Amino acid sequence: MAILAELQRRFGDAIVEIHDHRADHTAVVARDALLAVLAHCRDDVALAFDVLMDLTAVDYLKFPGREDGPRFDVVYHLYSITHNHRLRLKVRVDEDDASVPSVVALWPIANWLEREVWDMFGVRFEGHPDLRRLLMYEEFVGHPLRKDYPISRRQPLIGPAS
Amino acid sequence: MARTTRREFMLGEGSGTGSGPQNVHVGVGPAHPAMHGIIRIEAELDGEVIVGAEVEIGYLHRAFEKDCEQGGWNNAIPFTDRLNYVSPLINNFGYASAVEKLLGVDVTERCKYIRVIMSEISRICDHLTCVGASAMELGAFTVFLYMIKAREFLWELVEDVTGARLTISYGRVGGVKADLPDGFAEKTLKALKQTREVLDEVHRLLTGNRIFMDRMVGVGALSREETIGYAITGPLLRAVGVPYDVRRAQPYYVYDRLEFEIPTQKDGDNYARYLVRMAEMEQSMRIVEQALATIPSGPINVDFEGRAIDPAAYVDQGKQGKTEGLLLVPITLSPNLEGQQRAAHRRVNVADKRVVLPPKETAYGSIEGLMNHFMLIMEGYGIRPPAGEAYVAVEGANGELGFYVVSDGSDRPYRVRCRPPCLPPVAALHRMITGEMVADLIPTFGSVNMIGGELDR
């Protein structure tokens, strides 16, 4: 909890929400402050989150209570080898303005992880050097992990469609 | 005329070699003999030196994360088998642990030990396959045959416990499918002895072998900073000297009670990765031996004390509604096709019936078991973790295997995200091979141990 209190003290309103559900430290960050918060987390000696363990997104389109709210959460899981602690940061984005600043400059692994999120959810990353699909092929239309993409809608390159 | 050395020729510096605008683009994969796994590497070659590389993945994308959202929480277990299909048990337990964290339940002591034992056996299988396959690609076919032989010994153990060789679906939310069979400890110790013999032979064949060393030492190296920046964990991170291992850093199950070392190396090249993997297998065997020596008998057995009866009679009585007390009787039907000769596996799980699927023998053999199964599987029933999110990391064979699960309070996962341990090394692959010779691509790719199911999900 100390990490979250420290972040709140330092960034004030930019930390929209915090929780500790099942002892996972989680903070929801305002999009404008995202880069500053992530850079601070990486470079601050007391935090030293040197590993971006995971970067993913969740589509809250059908989540009870979130149907109207911001549609996507982009989720960053950070880990510090030095201090052996973890932190989850989330940023909420709307469907019509689904873009987040890219963190490739902070962690090179973000390159592929951001490409995957773009591929699967259609969230753009501003400043990404090469935002292409990672897993699906270029001819594929849509973003399959969105809740409104039906699981059986196939787009074959060759062979029958059904 | 000055003689052009081989290196100068390769680098395009000597006489008559030319350089610069003659670069050739070579596509390696997705179907390539020396690639176990489907991935495409578009390499730009200047002579024989790779000056740039582009890696493309996704050829085995099977929509794991989307599939998990379609069924109940337990229905995702078979999909997790097929993530890292060389060590499926670790995936099973990782996913189950994530859901357990979401539910707030803890599994029994005996179950924790079983999970540790089976995870470590899986880890040995994974390293055996990785080292064996990459040695084969360097021409050491013997090593591959030896390693697969050793893996076969271990798979027999896995089959005894789970009923399947590879895609085992043995983990359950709140427990495991069945208890360890009779005589498991002795069989395991024997298999470990045989595995040690194979590893000894392989050490004699490879470690210090001139050809092997020439291909591995100093090849495919990655610096410490870059390894961390690319979020690489597991043997590749330990090969650059960072002793990070989830089992030690954030101990889960009973790893904090067991003694083991975390082998590290300094150089971060292919040879260091090979040494780390070989040393880790020995440590995993140590863990299995300790766990087998200290495994407690669980409270689970208490429910199932009683007389053994003929399975046909058991089913008959269930059909007639004479079900009282039947749940407390072990039946002699075996899941392993050995018929009635063998005692049924006993149940290992938490006491809460609303979480754990009943054992198959019960589900098919008694009306209460069937109802219990039904209530957990039927749409609209089943496990319902409270709304929320949880991330659990376990040490997979390739590094930190994380599961991030989100629940909306219903009976099916809202989102399941797998943090694949072999995606970061493949993302950094172009850094490892750029500047090396084209033939070095093969051992480097082998040492990365890319597993398609996990990489592309």
Place this chain on the structure above:
Amino acid sequence: MGVGSFFTGKLDEAIGWARKYSIFQYPFVTACCGMEYMATACSHYDIDRFGAGLPRFSPRQADVLFVVGTISHKMAPVLKRVYDQMTEPKWVVAFGVCTCTGGFYDNYATVMGIDTIIPVDIYIPGCPPRPESVIDGLMKLQDKIAAQAQRY
């Protein structure tokens, strides 16, 4: 039955016998089934006994295409191309349930059975099939090779 057809009949048998014991396979390994393929190919189960021990990794030198593991829509054109590159006579084995029908991956990413793309001679179901069933499938393929009309 004329004398000519008697001789070609016997010749067919002889060629079929020779072909069934010299299977050069191309393992198109993509996924989980590859682990069982490895196990089958190695010393424990030893498919060398059936004359199929030597994989050729060039489609032009192979007779039997083993499609081992899930084929995604991204991979399908590659599979088709490898098949087209093989020379006659050629056979295809669908190894594992994903290649037979798509298996339990009924979703946007996977091909519902490779027979929607290329013709298949032998289906080996299982997820993954045990080495015993692979060997069974291989022997069925041998019977098929021996019994069919030979082109040469």
